[in-house]
Amino acid sequence: MNGVNGPQNGQPHLDHADGQYFLTEAYKVILEEVLCKGTDVKEKVCDWHDPEELSALLDLELREGGESHHQLLQRVRDVAKYSVKTNHPRFFNQLFAGVDYHSLAGRFLTEALNTSQYTYEVAPVFVLMENVMLTKLRSMVGWPQGDGIFCPGGSVSNMYAMNVARYRAYPQVKVQGLWAVPRLAAFTSQESHYSLCKAASFLGIGLDNVFMVKVNERGCMIPEDLDEKIELARSQGAVPFLVSATSGTTIQGAFDPLDRIADICDKNKLWMADSLAWNPHKMLLAGLQCCVFLLKDNTDLLKQCHCANATYLFQQDKFYDMRMDTGDKSVQCGRKVDCLKLWLMWKAVGTEGLAERVDKVFKLARYLVREMSKREGFQLVNEPQFVNVCFWYIPPSLRGKEGNNDYQEKLSKVAPVIKERMMRKGSMMVGYQPLREKVNFFRMVIISPHISQEDMDFFLDEIERLGKD
Numbered sequence: 183m184n185g186v187n188g189p190q191n192g193q194p195h196l197d198h199a200d201g202q203y204f205l206t207e208a209y210k211v212i213l214e215e216v217l218c219k220g221t222d223v224k225e226k227v228c229d230w231h232d233p234e235e236l237s238a239l240l241d242l243e244l245r246e247g248g249e250s251h252h253q254l255l256q257r258v259r260d261v262a263k264y265s266v267k268t269n270h271p272r273f274f275n276q277l278f279a280g281v282d283y284h285s286l287a288g289r290f291l292t293e294a295l296n297t298s299q300y301t302y303e304v305a306p307v308f309v310l311m312e313n314v315m316l317t318k319l320r321s322m323v324g325w326p327q328g329d330g331i332f333c334p335g336g337s338v339s340n341m342y343a344m345n346v347a348r349y350r351a352y353p354q355v356k357v358q359g360l361w362a363v364p365r366l367a368a369f370t371s372q373e374s375h376y377s378l379c380k381a382a383s384f385l386g387i388g389l390d391n392v393f394m395v396k397v398n399e400r401g402c403m404i405p406e407d408l409d410e411k412i413e414l415a416r417s418q419g420a421v422p423f424l425v426s427a428t429s430g431t432t433i434q435g436a437f438d439p440l441d442r443i444a445d446i447c448d449k450n451k452l453w454m455a456d457s458l459a460w461n462p463h464k465m466l467l468a469g470l471q472c473c474v475f476l477l478k479d480n481t482d483l484l485k486q487c488h489c490a491n492a493t494y495l496f497q498q499d500k501f502y503d504m505r506m507d508t509g510d511k512s513v514q515c516g517r518k519v520d521c522l523k524l525w526l527m528w529k530a531v532g533t534e535g536l537a538e539r540v541d542k543v544f545k546l547a548r549y550l551v552r553e554m555s556k557r558e559g560f561q562l563v564n565e566p567q568f569v570n571v572c573f574w575y576i577p578p579s580l581r582g583k584e585g586n587n588d589y590q591e592k593l594s595k596v597a598p599v600i601k602e603r604m605m606r607k608g609s610m611m612v613g614y615q616p617l618r619e620k621v622n623f624f625r626m627v628i629i630s631p632h633i634s635q636e637d638m639d640f641f642l643d644e645i646e647r648l649g650k651d
């Protein structure tokens with residue numbers, strides 16, 4: 183063992199004792215820099231540097247020889263130091279934030295075990311665990327007998343939905359390809375996630391065949407427009423096959439009217455209430471990535487749609503029940519274990535604990551909206567339906583000038599300027615975007631149950647400070 187100096191004379195790091203010593207030291211750095219400092223409100227959310235400057239601060243170059251433990255621990259420190267602290271109480275930039283320590287332990291364990299979820303023989307515990315998780319989650323939506331899979335991201339879940347929906351309608355597509363199917367049409371709202379478009383182009387359905395259904399003033403799909411768009415697609419010779427509805431849209435957190443949409447889908451025999459994509463790595467803090475695709479079908483549709491029957495993995499003469507091998511349900515081969523982090527966290531806090539953290543962030547979002555209404559300059563885009571609080575900040579120099587011709591143009595520049603200032607200062611992180619005719623506005627997302635009313639007050643104060651001109 184080479185201890186603190188690491189391997190000598192360019193020897194590769196292959197010694198277990200040596201590796202375990204390094205891991206122990208690296209873990210201390212991770213604990214200190216990422217989990218202690220990274221959650222400390224007195225520290226920066228991000229130590230921001232422009233790309234050239236950051237490249238100079240980091241030693242990213244790969245060389246012929248290896249480095250000492252001492253140097254490597256410095257690399258670990260550097261990565262931690264210059265990375266964004268998404269566990270920080272002032273990180274509001276994405277739909278994920280905060281840390282759950284049980285889930286994190288599950289993530290460490292997953293990485294250490296380093297297996298693939300595709301066969302029972304290499305992942306016996308995780309195959310059973312994934313089945314239990316999927317059954318539990320499906321039971322919550324009323325499909326105890328269906329199917330499902332943990333996916334690498336919500337976008338991939340949406341892609342699964344589109345592929346399986348098409349396969350159910352036209353099973354010949356798998357063998358004969360796009361020649362064997364008519365022009366297909368999918369429907370989703372103007373405010374749905376962009377992954378529907380990605381899925382349509384990836385699967386050969388085509389962007390022109392994704393019909394964007396109008397939304398109401400709060401961002402919810404308008405069922406009457408869905409009816410009209412279905413008719414429009416048919417009039418163009420396309421065959422409607424899928425509607426993707428959203429509960430909690432990416433920007434406004436809007437909820438589409440699922441019952442009314444489901445009625446339209448029933449009437450037209452379209453895929454909608456047949457599957458569900460859900461990301462516990464967002465509001466439940468399961469850690470990236472933890473996404474499930476749940477399926478009502480219990481006839482092996484998922485497997486039939488994707489199987490390739492690789493004989494080196496899925497031998498038909500295995501000594502155990504081959505139905506335990508999940509690999510032919512997925513589009514990938516190697517598949518990371520994403521169920522353990524959710525399972526361990528759920529075991530730790532129970533369903534009630536998970537519900538409590540959701541309730542807490544809803545209360546904080548309501549608190550933020552109330553406090554905003556007491557201050558000048560904060561203008562909601564819409565009354566929030568979820569934990570996304572979308573608003574414009576009107577700086578003092580623009581107040582009372584709403585009638586000016588250049589008002590919207592000037593307003594569009596406010597959020598990017600405030601964002602740059604907060605990033606360079608490192609005080610907090612929040613995202614912004616335009617949305618169709620609406621110019622840039624902030625999307626504040628309250629996700630982490632570790633935050634408090636003081637963090638909400640700080641957020642409002644800091645927007646005022648950064649946008650005081």
Ligand code: ABU
Nearest residue numbers: 275276277278336432
């Ligand atoms: N599913 C994409 C969400 C990205 C984000 O706003 O964090």
